[in-house]
Every structure is written in structure tokens, then in C-alpha cells.
Amino acid sequence: MSNYKLEAKKLTKEYPGTIALDDFSTGFTGGRVHTVIGKNGSGKSTLMKLFSGAIAPTKGEVYVDGEPVVLHSPLDAFKKGIAMVYQELSLIPDMTVAENIFLNRYPDGDTSESGSKRKKEGNAKKLPFIRWKNVYKEAADLLESMNIELDVYEKVSRMSVGKQQIIEIAKAMSFNPSVLILDEPTSALARHETQALFSLIKRLKQKGVAILYITHRLQELSIIGDTVTVIRDGKLIGTREIKDVSSRQIVDMMFGNVEQKNRPTDLKVSDEVVLQVDKLSSKGLFQDVSFSLKRGEVLGIAGMLGAGRSELLRSIFGADPFDSGEIYMSGKKILYPEPGKMRDLGLAMTPENRKSEGLVQSMSIRQNMCMASMDRIAAKGPLTKGFISQEMEKAFTKEQIQRLEIKLASEEDLISSLSGGNQQKVVIGNWLNTKPQIVFFDEPSRGIDVNAKQQIFQIMWDLSRDNLSCVFVSTELEELLEVCHRILIMKQGKIVEEVYPENIGLEELYARCMEE
């Protein structure tokens, strides 16, 4: 019998067309923090979903405390000793700390051994009455055992994200798990909150729990981790003791040998500055951001999630307010930007989340394609102002369908009938119809296939050839290296460095984005 708290044996998860996790075997011992790292799409989250019972493996087994387990659901995983804390918090804001911790398994009057076992397993109460005194007492005891100083009577909605995260962990620990899985727990936390979280994790470690810590933040590994496990392309690349490995070696393991692609050589950048941002700040999101964008340039902004990239673009576009700083377009200062005004000045933005910010799902492809350019397809006479010209609308739609090579049955179909990549192209077409000078692309390649990605890169290059300028934000650093003339590195709300793809490799760029 092994001494692993959690063990994966030949775990495999296949989806039609891809293998998300391939013959994955490794074990995690108790009383240690095991960090798991890998770039986007490497199979990290598939592994976590398998451990937490959210999905079932195609092949292979999971062992908890040496016993094979079959996990049918997250609740099932909890019962079998695997507790998972997700990146998105799932507390109920209007309930108190104690109510949240014991949600749906409130302590009743039953203090017998079988009673408390029943509750630990998440089963319903024997009697439908809640002993509120016990709820708060047990919650207070639980927090005390973990050295957490929080008021169990406080409403969760009044607490910071960091404290909420700690409550999530306390809730997970109330099941007395053998394994605690934390999925990027620091992604939304401020620095002092991260410190508090780390010291909590270190205390839990001493209770003998095996802690799996998923992250993409390289610098956290040596602070919190005892071991590091690297996943790439669904395969286990290796597990090392943190003290034996440098961060460069970890980056090497994450990326392997990648062939770096370059942008076409015919794209020219002129000297004319079309957009200048001067000391732009928005409290808690980004500070003192200054940069300029030239005509014909494709400018990349690199950085991790939460670095403030999308927030910066949104503020420049006028979608969100900012606190101080100035924006100039073609040398003219812009006062009070707002989307309609910026659009009329020649700025376009394809937002980060196409479903919730870029498209109206209840409208047709044609209507979505002319949403931002509605005034352009309407008559302009004094009496006919605001009347949409069907012919112009059709022409506008057709132009973009051809230009962007959008595959569709009929432009009258609902936008939701299209694939992700084609939907993204409609978002772009909607903005190209406004005849912009500058286009902001916020994560345009998220969730679309390789071909569509390449087409979107082509679109950016074509815009550059037409003397338009682009700002391209992406978490996929290799994309930025392939597409852009110049890349700004953004970290914790600040632009810290400017690099040129000619002078930097992927691993180097990754390391610079990650390191403190």
C-alpha cells in the first residue's frame, strides 16, 4: 500500500477529436503542498475536474488513501475525502459566515456519533428543524481550530474577496477531507490577502492534508509549494521538489520546444501617433499607464489574468470610467470618452467576452453585424433620419461576410447558430463596419479553433496593411509574438516593460510576465 493521499493511475480523458488528459499517473502525499502548473489548455483543469467528480474519466482510476474511488459528482468527491475550492466563489452573499459553511447540512440537536457522521457526509437532517445556536457554535469551533479570526455572524456580502476565499476553504475543511484542491485561489486577491491565505494553507498542511495548489503564477511556487507537477498537452511532464528546481527549468518543462512563428514582413509602421495614453489610472485596476500607438502598428499587451489589460482597454474606449490621466487621438485630447463617442472618432473594440459583451444572441447575424454601424446604414435626410436602409444593411453585411470569410447558411439565422470562431468574426465585422482607424482586440482568440485563430491574425495584418492600427490583448503569449510589432508587458496594473518579438523568445517573455 502506498502512502499517497491521492493518486491518479493511468487517468485518461478523451473528447471527440482531442485527448485532454493522456495516461496520467502520479501520487500526492499528505502534509505537503503540491503545486500543479501548466499553460492554458494543458489539461490542468481536466485533471482537477476528474479529481472533483465533475467529469468521469475515459480510462484510469483515482485512489484516495489507497482505496480506489469512483466519483459520480462533486458531492460524491466531498464524501470520499476530496474537497475542491473553485476559482469562482460560490458563497451566498446574503447569508452569514456560519450559514454558508454549513449550507444544507446545518447542525441539528443530534450530537451522537452517527449524527455528526451523517452531517459530515452532507446528508440531510433527521428533523427539519435547525438549531441555530449549534450552527454558530460549530462554525466558530471550526474557524478556531484553523486559527481563523472571523465573525461567524457577519454577512458574507460585507467581506472582501480574500476573506470569502478563506471561508470557502473553511467550508471545504469542515468535511474533514484527505485532499484539499485549490484552483488558482489567489487570482482575485490583493497582496496582503494572499499572505493571509498562504499562512492558512501552511497551517492546514500541518494537519496532514494533501493540498493540491493549481496556479499559473510562477512566483508563487517557491513561496507556497513543496513540489511542483508540470502538465503539458495533457501529459505529465514531471514532478520535482521545489528546492531542486529553478523557475527557468519549470518554464522549460511547461513549454518544451516551440517553433516561433513570425508576422509577415510587409507590414509597415508609420511614425504618426494615432493614439496616446498618458498616465491613465483607475483605482485598484491600473496605475499610471502611458503608451502610444502608431499608424499601421499591431501593438500587443501581454500579462496574466487580472493584470488590468481588459480594464485598461475598456477605460480608453469609454466603457468604464477612470480616475485620472489623459487620452489623445491623433493629437486631440478626448474629454469624457464613452463608447458611442469613441466609435464616431474611429475607435473600435471587440470585447473580451463575445457572448456577454459582444453579441445579442436573440438577434440575427445581419442585425449583429450592423449594430455599431446602425447610424451608417440609416438615411440621413432631415425627415428620413433614423430609417434603416435595407439595401445598405445587406451590403454592409455581405462585405464583411466575404472579407472575413464567415461560414453561414443564411445571414437571417440567429447569431447563436454560428460556431465560436464565426461568432467572433461577426463581432469583428460589426466593428469594421464602423470604418475605424484603431481596433482593440481583447482576447479575440479565446475558445476558437486553430484555423479561425489564424484567420483573425490575418485580419489584423490586413488592417495594418490598410494603415489601420490594432491593439491586441491575449493571455496566449505565443500569439502576441507571432502577430505583433511591439509588446507591452503589464503586471499588476502597470506597464513594466516594452519588448520586440525579434529580440525575445517565448520562454523569456513568459518568465518576464510571471516574475515579480
Next chain:
Amino acid sequence: MFKRRSSFKIQNYILETVLVALIIIFAFSAPGFFTLRNVLNVLRNVSMQGIIAFAMTLVIISGEIDLSVGSAVAFAGCLTAFLTDKLANGALAMNLEAAIFISIAAAIIVGFGIGTFTGFFRTKFKVPTFITTLALMTALSGAANLLTNGFPITPFPEWYNFFGGGYVLGIPFPAIIFLVSFGIIYFLSNFTTFGRSVYAIGGNEEAARLSGIKVKKVKILVMGLVGALAALSGILISSQIMSGTPTTAKGWELDIISAVIIGGVSLQGGAGRIWSTFIGVVFLGIIINGMTLLNVSEYWQYVVKGLLILAAVLLNQLQDMKKRKA
């Protein structure tokens, strides 16, 4: 293949099909149903609520609601009567024709103003229109009673009855207003940037905003429009009953919203057609009329109306689920 296509088409016109079937059934069973007089009668009866229903459709498509329309109708009628009375019989001693036209204009402007106020509250302070208009429903009803001291005011001359009770080429005047307002709002919703913006906002407010659509302005205007049309309807009613009466139009908001829902407009916003509301309004009118002619008790009529709403929503939901699966 052929079968699938044809059944798909009928699905799109299911309400129209049921309506035609209903007309045929009543034509054979209800005495006097299929006479010109009765048809015009139905048209007149549905007009007053129908006018408001078209604007309500835009309100619901934009993702909002207006519960105050019933009270707004009563208030506008009372305001018209009250102003006419004060202008003509008060210190100003204005000529009666002028007094009436000024009062009508004032009532419509005030109605529009109240609507924009709701829209302003919604966009500036994020107060849901459900709440604001619920408050207005009570307040406007009170205001109508204050204006009239709780009793009908009757300052109108004989000819004023034309608006609510008159005929043009044999067609009741309110029915003409009903058809004209259908035409205008149909056009507005389908062929203008304003209409398109309403759909976009109801479908995804954030996407509309990020596309540069002036969300606040559009919402305020839509609420203003329903306010103005409720006032117009109130004026027509005051003409029909020749008085400003604070108890008119009680509960109309529910009838109007019902007609919109029966037409198939989703309360989630973003989708729905003005034509469906037209059908919904006529549908309700015909079913009430037919049952009245068949001597069905009024209480049964309420039950049938309720079941109808449920059936309509169920039908829509089923179609939606099917579409999502496909």
C-alpha cells in the same frame, strides 16, 4: 423533408391559425357574431387597450415593464376634463373648443413626461421599472381622484363624443387610431435605428452599450412613448363616456400585458413582434365578445382568460426549448 418544413411554418403562425379557427367556431355558434356591426364593435372594444399594448410591447422587448398604464389612462381622462373645466369655466373663460384642445395636448405631454420620469429613474438610479410603475399605479389613481374629488367631471360638449364614439366612413374613430398606432409602431420597431436599438438593449444591454447605442436615451423614450399612448387612450375613453372618471381603466395593465404575452412576446426582453401583439389584442377581444354573445357568465370569462395566458406562455416556452435543442 417536406413534412418538416411545412410543420415548421405552421409553428410560426400557430396563434394566427388558432385565431382563425376561433372565428370560424364563433361564426357558426354565436348568434350575431359574424355581422359587420359586431366586428366593428369588437374593434372599438379592443382599440383603447390595443393602442397601449403596442407601446407596451416595445417596453417589454427593451426588458422593462409598465404597471401604471391603467391608472395613467384614468389620470389622463380626468386631467383633460379637469383642465377643460378650469380653462373654459374658470377665470380665463376660454372658448370651449380651444380649452379642449389645449387640455388634450397637455394630457399627452404630461403622460409622456411621467413615462420619461420612470425611464430616468430606471437609468439614473437603477430603480426597476416594476417598482417605479407600481408606485405610479397607486399615485396616479390617487391623483385622478384628487382632480375630480372622486366623482366624474363632465365639462364636455356633444361633439367631443366623436373621438371615442364617432365613425369615419363607418369605422369607429378609436379603431382608426388603433390601426394607425399599429402602423407607426410596427414601422418604428422594424425599420428604424430606434426600434433596432430597443431589440438590442433588451437582448443584451451591455453589448448594445459597447456598440455605442445610447441605452439611457432609448429606454427613457420607450417609457415616454407608453406614457403618451396611455394618455391618448385616456382621452379617447373620456370622450366615449363624456367625462373624466377616476375609476375607469381599473386593472387594464394586466389585460394589456396579457395581450402582449398571448402574442408571444418574451418577458425576458429582446424578442417579440408588434404583429403578434396585434393578434394577441384581437384574440382576447374576440374570445370575450364570443363568450358574451354565447351568454357565458363573466366569471367564466375571467377563468378562460387566465387559462389562455398560461397556454400561450406554455406554447412559447415549448417552442423555445425545441429551438434551443435544434
